[in-house]
Amino acid sequence: MTATAQPTDVAYRGPYGLSEEQELFKRTVHEFAEREIVPVAHDLDEKEEFPRATISKMAELGLLGLLVPDEYGGAGVSTLEYVLAMEEISWADxxxxxxxxxxxxxxxxxILRxxxxxxxxxxxxxxxxxxxVGAYCLSEPTSGSDASNMSTMAVREGDHYVLNGTKSWITxxxxxxxxxxxxxxxxxxxxxxxxxxxxxxxETPGLRFGAKEKKLGIRASSTTQVFFEDCRVPHDLVLGNVDEGFRIAMATLDGGRIGxxxxxxxxxxxxxxxxxxYSKDREAFGHAIADFQGLQWRMADMATRIEAARLLIYRAARMKDAGTPFSQQASMAKLFASETAMFCAHAAVQMFGGYGFVRDYPVEKLFRDAKITEIYEGTSEIQRLVISRHLLRE
Ligand SMILES: Cc1cc2nc3c(=O)[nH]c(=O)nc-3n(C[C@H](O)[C@H](O)[C@H](O)COP(=O)(O)OP(=O)(O)OC[C@H]3O[C@@H](n4cnc5c(N)ncnc54)[C@H](O)[C@@H]3O)c2cc1C
Known part of the structure; x- marks a missing residue:
């Protein structure tokens, strides 16, 4: 899959300033998601089954190495294109x-950086x-938001480190x-x-996994504890400099939050x-429910928030691509978009009435899935903390 980086001149098209290639890329991912993921998502969620087969298909399309340069087998696209892909795959599941x-x-x-x-x-x-696939192990049973307060220890023994501890909630x-x-x-x-x-x-000896967590949403994804029991890791598998890992963890989360x-x-x-x-099909009192102003206003609010979230996300992605500091904008984008997801999923369930409350219709799953976006990679409270720290520093 190829897509070119965002042009730096004003050759923008469409309301979001996407190039033709980026529009095509987004459409291609959407069509893939609709064709390959939508038909299996409900069932995988019901069975809490990890989606191995569709992950292989996503890999074939280049979606697992979007930010990885061509020389390492990736698609080598920009952060903006990465978020376009995330948006479309998330639309499906x-x-x-x-x-x-x-x-x-x-x-x-x-790893790249x-x-x-x-x-x-x-x-x-x-x-x-x-x-x-890879996993990112920062959180622990007693340290989540306060991530540096971790207990997992790595003790140097010759040319190895010996790791002991427990990581929690590992996707x-x-x-x-x-x-x-x-x-x-x-x-x-x-x-x-x-x-x-x-x-x-x-395959490192001493690495063990807990049972899959029983979750409210994103139930097909695997979330487990990871245990390290005298896990010997050679020195050449230290990423970055010794004692500078927390900087890596935080810098990584800044980018992750845009996603x-x-x-x-x-x-x-x-x-x-x-x-x-649904609102055009469903009738009440002799009208499609879409004819009622109460629902129209709700839809207008949903669409307006979505537009604002999209603009915040694309802006943060473009700032990252341009090499300008983007931590505050990433937090704003994640905070606003996750609260928008909750707002819209809540409104959708209400609009479906009783059918919104059952698992046969898609909005019940959206309502459950939306919640996690306010929790992982920094809760909404932590995003507000990051944003206000930037404001007070200025
Ligand atoms: C499904 C799932 C997948 C996850 N995947 C991963 C993963 O792959 N890797 C990983 O490392 N972690 C992962 N996490 C962990 C996730 O990042 C943490 O759950 C999250 O950071 C919150 O930490 P906590 O659960 O310990 O909550 P706590 O930090 O205990 O927070 C509890 C509450 O207190 C609030 N709070 C805490 N500090 C403050 C403050 N200073 N001011 C105001 N409010 C505050 C929080 O916002 C929250 O509402 C995952 C979690 C889930 C549920």
Whole structure:
């Protein structure tokens, strides 16, 4: 799959300033998602089954290595195109898009930015080609928002580190080929200055996985605890510099948040699309319910919020592509888009009435899936904290 980077001149077309190639790319991903993912999403959610077959198809389309350059087997597209793909896959199913999100922005991107050339050659082609997916292991049972307060330890023994500890809520847990793990390497300094990032291959002795969490939403994705019991990791699998892992973790999440914003946007767009269709068909009091002003206003509010979320997300992606600081804009995009997803999914369930409350119709799943976007990669409260810190610093 190819798509060119956003032109820097004013050759913008359409309301979002996408080039023709980007519009085509978005449409291609949408058609793929509608054809391959929509028909299986409901069933996978019901069975809480990891979508291996469709992940392979996403890999064939280049969706697992969107940000990975061609030389490592990726599609080598920009962050903007990455979010276009996230939006369209999420429109079909958020359990599929969370795999794309973690693989691209939480695993491939830090390897690209901070990895040695040997680490890039070893892991990126496999991650981009779908040989395996990756996982990002930061959260622990007693540290989530306060991520640097972790307990997992890595102690140096000769040319290895020995890892011990437990990571929680790990997306792709038990399904990944490589785990990007953050552990404390220096207890004599403030935690944020004594954490190191490690690339831990799945076959490493001492690596164990808990049972799949029973979740409210994104039920087809795998979320598990990951246990490290005297896990010996060679020094050459340290990602970046020793004791500088927390910086990697935070920089990685800045980029990831734009992708989660796009996930929320896709869910919100699907909610409005389903609502529009249903409201034209469903009749009450001798009218299609779309004729009632109460519903029309609700749809107008949904569509307006979606437009605003889309503009925030595309702006943050463009800032990242341009190399300008984007942390505040990424948080704003994720915060607004995730609250928009909740607003739209809630409105959609209401518009469907009783049919919104049952699993035979798609909006019930959207309502459940939307919630996670307000929680992972930093809760809405943490996004507000990030935004206000930037404001107060200015
Ligand atoms: C399905 C799922 C998948 C996930 N995938 C991953 C993954 O792949 N890798 C990974 O490392 N983690 C993952 N997570 C973990 C996720 O990032 C954390 O759950 C999230 O960061 C919140 O942490 P916590 O659950 O410990 O909540 P806590 O940090 O305990 O927060 C509890 C509440 O307190 C609020 N709060 C905390 N601090 C403040 C503050 N300073 N000001 C105001 N309010 C505050 C929070 O916003 C929240 O409402 C996943 C979680 C889920 C549910």
């Amino acid at each position: 958020a359990s599929h898009s969370v795999v794309i999100s973690v693989n691209n922005s939480l695993v491939c991107e830090p 901070f990895g040695t050339s040997e680490q890039k050659r070893r892991f990126l082609p496999a991650l981009a080609g779908g040989e395996y 792709n847990g038990g399904e990944s080929g490589v785990y990007l793990v953050y552990a404390v390497t220096d207890t004599s300094v403030a935690r944020a200055r004594g954490i190191t990032a490690f690339l831990v291959p799945a 989660i914003g796009a996930q929320a946007l896709g869910i919100a767009q699907r909610a409005v699309d389903e609502s529009m269709r």
